[in-house]
Structures are given as C-alpha cells and as structure tokens.
Amino acid sequence: MKKIKYENESKLYDDINEYIKDKNFDILLISTPRVMKEIFDDRLIKTNKNILISSRMLRKNDDDNVYIELINNDVYSVTVDGPSGSGKSTVCKLISNILNIEYLDTGSMYRSLAYFCLKENINLEDEEEVMHVLNNFEITFESSKIKVNGEFLRDKIRTNDVSMAASKVSTYYSVRERLVEIQRQIASNKAIIIDGRDAGTNILKNADYKFYLDASPEVRAKRRFNEQKDDSSYETILKDIKLRDEQDKNRKYAPLKRAEDAVYINSDDMNIDEVVEKIIEIIRGRNVL
Numbered sequence: 001m002k003k004i005k006y007e008n009e010s011k012l013y014d015d016i017n018e019y020i021k022d023k024n025f026d027i028l029l030i031s032t033p034r035v036m037k038e039i040f041d042d043r044l045i046k047t048n049k050n051i052l053i054s055s056r057m058l059r060k061n062d063d064d065n066v067y068i069e070l071i072n073n074d075v076y077s078v079t080v081d082g083p084s085g086s087g088k089s090t091v092c093k094l095i096s097n098i099l100n101i102e103y104l105d106t107g108s109m110y111r112s113l114a115y116f117c118l119k120e121n122i123n124l125e126d127e128e129e130v131m132h133v134l135n136n137f138e139i140t141f142e143s144s145k146i147k148v149n150g151e152f153l154r155d156k157i158r159t160n161d162v163s164m165a166a167s168k169v170s171t172y173y174s175v176r177e178r179l180v181e182i183q184r185q186i187a188s189n190k191a192i193i194i195d196g197r198d199a200g201t202n203i204l205k206n207a208d209y210k211f212y213l214d215a216s217p218e219v220r221a222k223r224r225f226n227e228q229k230d231d232s233s234y235e236t237i238l239k240d241i242k243l244r245d246e247q248d249k250n251r252k253y254a255p256l257k258r259a260e261d262a263v264y265i266n267s268d269d270m271n272i273d274e275v276v277e278k279i280i281e282i283i284r285g286r287n288v289l
C-alpha cells in the first residue's frame with residue numbers, strides 16, 4: 001500500500017501516475033477519506049486497468065492521505081456458500097465485476113435440471129429418470145449466464161416451483177457427481193468466484209478465500225418477497241425457505257454447511273455494498289503487491 005499525502009488535485013494525479021508507471025497490476029484501488037471521494041476522475045489517471053475508488057474501507061484512517069494499492073488478478077478462487085436469499089449471487093456478480101474475475105453460479109445448474117424435469121413431467125423421486133434428463137444436457141456459460149443445449153434459460157429457472165424442485169434433484173449423488181465434475185472443470189486455471197451450497201466444502205476444498213453468507217429466514221424471505229418474481233405471499237416464501245434450508249442442510253451428500261476455514265458473514269444488518277466491501281477487503285488483504 002502506498003500512502004500519498006494530499007496537497008492539491010493535480011499533484012495527487014501526478015503522484016499516482018508516477019507511482020503506477022511501469023508497474024504490473026490489474027486493479028488500481030484508491031482509498032480516500034470520504035470528503036475527498038468526489039475529486040477523482042478516472043480519465044485523469046493514465047491506466048486502462050480497472051479503478052476502484054473507496055471512501056469507506058479506510059474509515060479508521062480518516063486523515064488527509066490517499067492510499068493506493070495495486071492488485072494482481074492471478075489465478076485464485078473464492079467460494080461463497082450460504083442458504084437461499086442470503087445474497088450470494090448478488091454479491092458474487094458485483095465482486096466478479098470489480099475484481100474482473102469469472103463468476104460461476106452453481107445453483108443455476110441444479111435449477112436448469114429441475115426446470116427440464118418439471119417441463120418433461122419427470123418423477124422427481126426417481127433418480128434414474130432425473131439422471132436421464134441430465135445425460136442429455138450440454139451445459140455452457142456465456143457471460144456467466146447458463147445455456148443448456150444452446151438455450152439461455154434466464155428467469156424461467158427462477159420461479160418458486162423450480163427452486164423447490166432444484167433442492168430435491170440436488171439431493172441425488174449421481175446428479176451431484178456429474179455437476180461437480182463440470183464445475184471443477186470450469187473453475188480450473190482461472191481467477192473465479194463461485195457460489196452454491198458446497199463450493200467451499202466440496203467443489204473447491206482448497207479455495208484461496210472462503211465465505212459463508214447467512215441471514216435469518218425472516219430477512220431472507222422479506223428480500224425474496226420484495227423481488228416479486230412470482231405472486232407468492234410472504235408467508236409462503238418464508239415456509240418454503242425454511243423447508244429448503246432443512247432439505248439443503250440435512251441431505252446426505254454435500255449438505256450446506258460452513259467450511260471450517262470460511263469467513264462467516266451475517267447480512268441481517270448489512271446492505272449489499274457493505275457485504276461486498278467486507279469480502280473485497282479480505283481478498284485484497286492477501287493479494288496486494
């Protein structure tokens with residue numbers, strides 16, 4: 001971390017440009033006291049790399065100084081597990097944009113399988129029938145959006161019925177074995193953030209940074225209710241969330257649980273930005289040049 005004393009704006013820009021000249025980095029992180037955040041203008045800093053400006057990360061150091069850090073995007077993995085509605089996908093998408101790393105939403109794979117099983121009237125209790133559907137799948141991702149046999153599924157896999165069915169098909173060993181194999185293939189040899197239920201405990205046991213995102217069932221149900229994806233009442237959503245928690249946490253194979261080395265974050269009283277900042281702070285703490 002480089003500390004730069006603020007004297008005036010043009011001196012500050014010159015000092016930053018001088019410091020980053022000829023250095024190898026992917027992200028330039030500029031942390032300022034809150035009052036100074038407005039003065040930054042990306043165009044005045046001569047880099048085509050990502051610039052992240054924060055006024056909150058250095059709350060403790062609210063002096064006149066500006067701190068800059070150069071962050072490298074090597075190959076590293078971040079896992080985010082947690083129950084439904086804890087904010088995993090929202091937070092992961094933001095972090096993948098900020099850190100310029102790939103995002104893999106493993107839940108979308110179980111959801112897609114569930115969607116086709118429902119569409120084809122498959123008996124969800126029959127593992128072989130479910131596997132038969134999966135065997136005819138070609139799964140690819142484009143800009144982090146899942147495609148099955150060439151088709152984007154988008155919101156079709158986000159209904160409450162699909163959520164419940166996804167929780168069911170994800171209990172089968174053969175389903176998990178196949179999908180985890182694909183997930184590991186996608187995650188290999190790149191900087192990636194992946195979310196799910198078993199990302200840190202099973203898919204990437206050796207991930208560099210692990211997080212377990214949590215929130216009370218009531219808060220999560222309220223968030224889901226506010227999304228208004230379908231017409232379910234708050235009470236129905238709360239009931240289904242509790243049922244899904246039960247199913248995801250108590251299943252035999254790769255149940256939802258916090259990895260011993262995962263950082264626990266309860267977002268009941270945190271907004272999205274605060275969660276994102278907390279995670280980035282931990283990642284960059286070990287990634288600074």
Ligand SMILES: Nc1ncnc2c1ncn2[C@@H]1O[C@H](COP(=O)(O)OP(=O)(O)O)[C@@H](O)[C@H]1O
Pocket residue numbers: 082083084085086087088089090091223224227267270271272275
């Ligand atoms: N910390 C938070 N504060 C308020 N709303 C949140 C927070 N985290 C997520 N949300 C909202 O809650 C809903 C569920 O989040 P989502 O990312 O889909 O959760 P998950 O992927 O864990 O199921 C979304 O509408 C999202 O915008």
Ligand SMILES: Nc1ccn([C@H]2C[C@H](O)[C@@H](COP(=O)(O)OP(=O)(O)O)O2)c(=O)n1
Pocket residue numbers: 082083084085086089106107108110111163166167170171195196197198199244248
């Ligand atoms: N790695 C994963 C991801 C999801 N699942 C299962 C468990 C969930 O009930 C469903 C849907 O997951 P998803 O993360 O999309 O669900 P939420 O967005 O958290 O509601 O899939 C899983 O078993 N393992």
